[in-house]
Amino acid sequence: MTAHSFALPVIIFTTFWGLVGIAGPWFVPKGPNRGVIITMLVATAVCCYLFWLIAILAQLNPLFGPQLKNETIWYVRFLWE
Amino acid sequence: MGSMFRSEEVALVQLFLPTAAAYTCVSRLGELGLVEFRDLNASVSAFQRRFVVDVRRCEELEKTFTFLQEEVRRAGLVLPPPKGRLPAPPPRDLLRIQEETERLAQELRDVRGNQQALRAQLHQLQLHAAVLRQGHEPQGEPATWMTFLISYWGEQIGQKIRKITDCFHCHVFPFLQQEEARLGALQQLQQQSQELQEVLGETERFLSQVLGRVLQLLPPGQVQVHKMKAVYLALNQCSVSTTHKCLIAEAWCSVRDLPALQEALRDSSMEEGVSAVAHRIPCRDMPPTLIRTNRFTASFQGIVDAYGVGRYQEVNPAPYTIITFPFLFAVMFGDVGHGLLMFLFALAMVLAENRPAVKAAQNEIWQTFFRGRYLLLLMGLFSIYTGFIYNECFSRATSIFPSGWSVAAMANQSGWSDAFLAQHTMLTLDPNVTGVFLGPYPFGIDPIWSLAANHLSFLNSFKMKMSVILGVVHMAFGVVLGVFNHVHFGQRHRLLLETLPELTFLLGLFGYLVFLVIYKWLCVWAARAASAPSILIHFINMFLFSHSPSNRLLYPRQEVVQATLVVLALAMVPILLLGTPLHLLHRHRRRLRRRPADRQEENKAGLLDLPDASVNGWSSDEEKAGGLDDEEEAELVPSEVLMHQAIHTIEFCLGCVSNTASYLRLWALSLAHAQLSEVLWAMVMRIGLGLGREVGVAAVVLVPIFAAFAVMTVAILLVMEGLSAFLHALRLHWVEFQNKFYSGTGYKLSPFTFAATDD
Numbered sequence: 048m049t050a051h052s053f054a055l056p057v058i059i060f061t062t063f064w065g066l067v068g069i070a071g072p073w074f075v076p077k078g079p080n081r082g083v084i085i086t087m088l089v090a091t092a093v094c095c096y097l098f099w100l101i102a103i104l105a106q107l108n109p110l111f112g113p114q115l116k117n118e119t120i121w122y123v124r125f126l127w128e
Numbered sequence: 129m130g131s132m133f134r135s136e137e138v139a140l141v142q143l144f145l146p147t148a149a150a151y152t153c154v155s156r157l158g159e160l161g162l163v164e165f166r167d168l169n170a171s172v173s174a175f176q177r178r179f180v181v182d183v184r185r186c187e188e189l190e191k192t193f194t195f196l197q198e199e200v201r202r203a204g205l206v207l208p209p210p211k212g213r214l215p216a217p218p219p220r221d222l223l224r225i226q227e228e229t230e231r232l233a234q235e236l237r238d239v240r241g242n243q244q245a246l247r248a249q250l251h252q253l254q255l256h257a258a259v260l261r262q263g264h265e266p267q268g269e270p271a272t273w274m275t276f277l278i279s280y281w282g283e284q285i286g287q288k289i290r291k292i293t294d295c296f297h298c299h300v301f302p303f304l305q306q307e308e309a310r311l312g313a314l315q316q317l318q319q320q321s322q323e324l325q326e327v328l329g330e331t332e333r334f335l336s337q338v339l340g341r342v343l344q345l346l347p348p349g350q351v352q353v354h355k356m357k358a359v360y361l362a363l364n365q366c367s368v369s370t371t372h373k374c375l376i377a378e379a380w381c382s383v384r385d386l387p388a389l390q391e392a393l394r395d396s397s398m399e400e401g402v403s404a405v406a407h408r409i410p411c412r413d414m415p416p417t418l419i420r421t422n423r424f425t426a427s428f429q430g431i432v433d434a435y436g437v438g439r440y441q442e443v444n445p446a447p448y449t450i451i452t453f454p455f456l457f458a459v460m461f462g463d464v465g466h467g468l469l470m471f472l473f474a475l476a477m478v479l480a481e482n483r484p485a486v487k488a489a490q491n492e493i494w495q496t497f498f499r500g501r502y503l504l505l506l507m508g509l510f511s512i513y514t515g516f517i518y519n520e521c522f523s524r525a526t527s528i529f530p531s532g533w534s535v536a537a538m539a540n541q542s543g544w545s546d547a548f549l550a551q552h553t554m555l556t557l558d559p560n561v562t563g564v565f566l567g568p569y570p571f572g573i574d575p576i577w578s579l580a581a582n583h584l585s586f587l588n589s590f591k592m593k594m595s596v597i598l599g600v601v602h603m604a605f606g607v608v609l610g611v612f613n614h615v616h617f618g619q620r621h622r623l624l625l626e627t628l629p630e631l632t633f634l635l636g637l638f639g640y641l642v643f644l645v646i647y648k649w650l651c652v653w654a655a656r657a658a659s660a661p662s663i664l665i666h667f668i669n670m671f672l673f674s675h676s677p678s679n680r681l682l683y684p685r686q687e688v689v690q691a692t693l694v695v696l697a698l699a700m701v702p703i704l705l706l707g708t709p710l711h712l713l714h715r716h717r718r719r720l721r722r723r724p725a726d727r728q729e730e731n732k733a734g735l736l737d738l739p740d741a742s743v744n745g746w747s748s749d750e751e752k753a754g755g756l757d758d759e760e761e762a763e764l765v766p767s768e769v770l771m772h773q774a775i776h777t778i779e780f781c782l783g784c785v786s787n788t789a790s791y792l793r794l795w796a797l798s799l800a801h802a803q804l805s806e807v808l809w810a811m812v813m814r815i816g817l818g819l820g821r822e823v824g825v826a827a828v829v830l831v832p833i834f835a836a837f838a839v840m841t842v843a844i845l846l847v848m849e850g851l852s853a854f855l856h857a858l859r860l861h862w863v864e865f866q867n868k869f870y871s872g873t874g875y876k877l878s879p880f881t882f883a884a885t886d887d
Contacts (some may be wrong), residue, residue, distance in 0.1 A: 048530045048536075049530040049532065050567050051533075051567030051569060051570055052528070054566055056570035059204075071763070082133060083425060087451050090451035090452060094455040095344070095455075097453075097601065098459070098517060098598075101593070101597055102517050102590070103569070103595075104650065105589075105590040106568040106573070108650070108651075110188070110559070111558075111582075111586075112533065112557030112565065113557055113583065113586075114556040114557075114580055114582040115557065117554070117555065119579050119718060120555060121549060123576075124535045124539055127530075127531075127535075
């Protein structure tokens with residue numbers, strides 16, 4: 048229904064998780080748990096970014112489309128668009 | 129890095145405890161919980177140790193305590209928990225505690241005996257009175273007894289009747305013929321029973337007094353005697369040195385705690401006017417592992433330790449598990465609604481964690497959930513995230529952004545008139561048609577797929593590929609963590625001879641598979657979808673060195689690249705198999721050749737002359753964790769090394785294949801969860817929502833339907849699926865991730881502490 052760009056989400060999410068995983072560790076206050084918190088930040092950033100990236104890449108060039116019931120087609124066509 | 133990266137440094141210390149101060153010192157050490165004593169008298173039986181008499185006395189005292197506790201329980205009272213800090217009492221106090229306890233126990237026994245005797249008497253009197261009363265008027269007593277009136281003449285019959293009644297355990301009372309006599313007897317009985325009841329009342333008052341004293345004495349007494357016994361058991365583990373008039377103990381202590389240890393010894397022995405010392409001694413045994421955790425990291429360290437406590441100073445998987453475990457759980461559990469419920473439940477537990485009512489709960493299942501509250505918190509949080517990516521909230525998709533698929537464009541361009549639609553029940557959107565596919569959904573799976581009949585075809589492909597990618601990344605990370613172990617233990621040859629071949633094998637084959645997946649996602653378009661290359665067939669042909677003409681190449685020269693990678697990977701196998709053993713053998717032979725010249729110098733140095741028990745080893749930095757030293761080199765057996773390496777190679781190579789496939793459980797469980805969730809919605813809520821056109825009917829019916837939906841969501845989807853996903857995520861960590869670098873063959877430092885009794 049709406050044209051979605053690919054570049055914009057990539058830039059936004061890369062920047063966001065990059066801030067969390069690369070810039071975040073610099074701001075962790077010194078203390079006994081510094082190492083653990085940095086590990087957590089980096090691991091979260093890597094896992095979440097990777098997961099999102101896989102989801103968007105899988106839908107980038109779809110080889111087949113959704114198979115819809117005629118009622119759904121009618122509904123979506125006239126009520127969503 | 130934080131202290132969780134690997135175990136802290138733990139040293140063996142030798143403690144010299146002068147006999148006068150030994151008890152106080154050990155008691156103080158127990159309060160601090162710093163050291164783990166080693167048993168120096170392992171060959172001596174428990175009955176022959178030095179302090180066995182004291183231990184025996186403590187145990188007898190504990191038996192008396194148990195008796196008192198039982199009495200308290202029988203009286204229906206509850207022991208109050210001990211208040212305040214109660215250090216182990218000095219040995220001379222033991223006698224006093226013993227006397228008091230014995231006295232109380234004796235009194236209690238006497239009073240109980242009296243009370244029971246009095247009660248029996250009272251019961252007899254009441255029975256007699258009841259029997260007599262039966263003759264006059266029926267009483268309102270519940271008649272479980274049958275009363276017989278037996279009249280007889282003659283002694284012999286009387287004796288026989290007595291025997292019969294004794295046989296049947298009957299109570300026999302004389303029954304006087306005249307009514308006044310009976311009334312008189314009744315009155316007398318009533319008087320007697322009244323007096324008896326008064327005496328009984330007094331006795332019971334005295335009993336409650338005694339119990340009150342027991343309640344005061346027992347809780348602190350139990351704690352103190354328990355600690356005393358623990359101290360004596362620890363002292364029994366020390367060896368006695370008569371020449372120096374002191375006890376020698378060996379204990380494991382964290383290096384960071386050594387100053388505190390020395391200070392504690394100094395303080396407690398200063399009171400007696402002697403001085404106890406501790407100094408570090410070298411040791412050849414593997415020290416215990418100590419990893420300090422706080423209440424947040426404790427549960428994650430717990431699930432790693434449940435598989436196996438790490439070897440001393442090997443890399444600890446726990447800090448990474450803090451995030452990867454909830455993440456892999458969430459991949460299998462992904463649903464915003466369910467994740468939110470789990471998160472809120474865990475949040476409630478975390479916010480209430482300091483309340484005494486919560487901490488004192490005894491229910492084991494609740495305790496299990498409570499101890500894992502931070503685990504659940506993170507699991508719920510990640511599940512919300514993966515739920516948004518899977519676009520599932522209680523199995524319903526949300527359209528945060530508008531969908532990237534345009535039905536109108538397809539309909540307009542394919543001439544889907546209303547008549548056409550009426551004839552065809554299922555129609556497919558074709559991405560080749562312009563304007564139908566407008567771009568990938570920016571965050572997660574497009575909501576149009578939740579309306580599609582073939583959504584599983586798309587989701588399966590997506591989730592399978594996702595599982596393989598996550599699996600290869602996780603395993604490669606595991607292999608890389610092994611690098612830290614090799615460097616720390618001074619086995620740099622393993623970097624070149626094991627880590628590098630392992631990484632090449634893993635990434636060359638399965639990393640290449642990931643590359644194929646991503647390449648296909650990026651570079652194969654819908655225009656030639658019918659002839660799209662199949663990654664599976666390419667991968668199979670790669671290993672078989674064969675070629676399927678109908679399968680289009682993904683990129684030019686693909687077959688050359690693939691052949692190179694397979695040959696490279698296969699070449700890594702002999703390196704893995706023979707590299708390390710050959711290197712070790714070579715090094716061993718080199719040392720053997722040098723040895724005769726060095727042997728003279730070693731004997732002169734006499735560094736093996738330490739007189740104390742069980743300590744005779746080298747200590748140097750390279751010794752720190754099990755690198756081969758001269759003693760062990762002499763025992764290097766080539767066949768053992770080769771066998772070990774062969775097992776490792778086979779395990780790794782076959783493991784690469786099977787472990788990668790094992791990660792497909794991420795797909796399987798997330799599919800199961802999604803399907804269960806959808807079925808629950810379709811069968812329960814949708815029926816409820818679709819009932820009745822009148823507003824009133826639907827509203828009333830929805831209440832029980834929603835109740836059923838909620839109960840089944842919690843029971844099936846949260847509890848059952850949650851446990852299932854938890855278990856599989858745990859398995860992935862324990863087996864697929866940790867077998868790349870973790871041995872888990874260590875033991876924990878369990879310090880001598882009274883902490884278990886204090887709380």
